[in-house]
Amino acid sequence: MKYIRKGAEPASFSAWKLLANNEWQPNWDNFSKPQKKDVHETLLREQGYICCYCGMRINITSSHIEHFKPRKLFPGFTLEYSNLLASCPGEGEERSTKQLSQLPLRSEHCGHQKSEWYNPNLTVSPLQENCAEFFRYTAFGEILPTDDLLMQAAGQETIERLGLNNSKLEATRRRQLQRSLPLLDGLTDTEIQKLVEGYEQLDSNGQYTPFCAAIIYILKQYFVT
Numbered sequence: 001m002k003y004i005r006k007g008a009e010p011a012s013f014s015a016w017k018l019l020a021n022n023e024w025q026p027n028w029d030n031f032s033k034p035q036k037k038d039v040h041e042t043l044l045r046e047q048g049y050i051c052c053y054c055g056m057r058i059n060i061t062s063s064h065i066e067h068f069k070p071r072k073l074f075p076g077f078t079l080e081y082s083n084l085l086a087s088c089p090g091e092g093e094e095r096s097t098k099q100l101s102q103l104p105l106r107s108e109h110c111g112h113q114k115s116e117w118y119n120p121n122l123t124v125s126p127l128q129e130n131c132a133e134f135f136r137y138t139a140f141g142e143i144l145p146t147d148d149l150l151m152q153a154a155g156q157e158t159i160e161r162l163g164l165n166n167s168k169l170e171a172t173r174r175r176q177l178q179r180s181l182p183l184l185d186g187l188t189d190t191e192i193q194k195l196v197e198g199y200e201q202l203d204s205n206g207q208y209t210p211f212c213a214a215i216i217y218i219l220k221q222y223f224v225t
Contacts, residue, residue: 001135001158002055002213004047004126009081010038017079028071028078040065043086048208052085052126053110053162054169056176057210063088066111068125070118085126087111091168109163122157134158137214139181141174176211177218184222192222 016035017026040060051058052066066087069077077083090112117123124134134155136144143164145155159165180199184192196219199212209215 001053001124001126001131002050002208003129003131004052004085006082006127007042007046010035010042012038013081026079031079036065039081039084040086043084045206047086048202048206050208050210050212051088051110053087053114054164054173055208055211055213056088056169056172057207058086058088064111066114068118068127070116072116073118082127085111090163090166109166109169113163114161117161119157122154123161124154124158132213132217135213135217137173137177137217139174139177139218141170141172141177141214143170143173143214173211173214176209177214180209180211180215181218184219187222189223192219195219 012035016031020026037060040063043065044058044060044063047058049058050056051063052068063086066085067074067078068083068085071078074083087110090109124131133148134146134151136146138144143159145152145159163169182195187195196216199209199215199219202208
């Protein structure tokens with residue numbers, strides 16, 4: 001999981017909400033284009049086009065707007081931009097628009113899998129600056145809770161509730177690790193640190209590398225202690 005630094009909501013979204021009057025109120029049911037598209041695109045740019053939970057590559061056709069605090073439990077946060085994220089459809093691999101239209105979502109991980117679950121003590125939020133510290137990864141692509149006993153329960157519960165070790169997702173994460181990680185034997189700490197810094201940055205297209213949190217974790221294990 002990678003920390004998401006929230007920015008300002010789109011001006012069109014703010015203006016639309018200000019249209020509220022005695023006869024009309026903005027709500028999720030009447031939230032549609034162009035404002036909804038503006039919000040969705042802004043979320044994607046904010047996240048560097050990776051899923052808020054698992055970190056796989058997403059775009060506007062392969063993601064949905066996610067409420068971190070579920071609408072049913074927190075109706076007052078339904079249109080709060082600070083509560084909105086972009087999540088993958090929960091299918092493991094990236095799929096084309098055509099495939100998405102042909103195959104029903106099975107909701108095996110991330111936003112759809114999370115559904116209405118929220119526990120202020122156990123739900124790790126990508127809006128927490130230290131969210132990555134709740135997890136560790138193996139080179140095989142598995143995500144595990146941290147060894148830190150104070151954070152371990154939240155890490156474990158979030159992994160289970162979001163399905164972050166779903167077999168297809170784990171395989172996708174493993175393939176990305178294999179593609180992204182160079183041969184590290186013989187590299188100095190300084191050279192590895194430069195690699196870490198590279199994966200922490202957006203590329204020229206404004207995108208993070210998919211599963212960059214896992215890549216960064218693995219790289220840091222090679223630091224000389």
